[in-house]
Amino acid sequence: MTRDIRLTLIGKPGCHLCDDAREVVQAVIAEVGAADAATRIAFDERSILDDAALAERYAEEIPVLLVDGEVHDFWRVDPVRLKTALLAG
16 A cells, blocks of 8 residues: 655745755655655645745744644754654554
8 A cells, every 4th residue: 555645845945954954854755765665755845935824824933844734843854753754654
């Protein structure tokens, strides 16, 4: 059975924490993909500069990582916690 997981990183250009979060997310996706072929992970990024609703909700917490639309982490993405969440289920 295949699981589909959607990851969304909310941030903005020029944000060093956002750059760090992106690197962590991409590394964990690669690791999980190698460990669990039954899990498909889609990853996209959204900028608070392009969306007033995102800016209103998350401006003080970026970067924010959503897993299937739910807040998973903000400010810093913990790779162990993310990997655990992606492999659970």
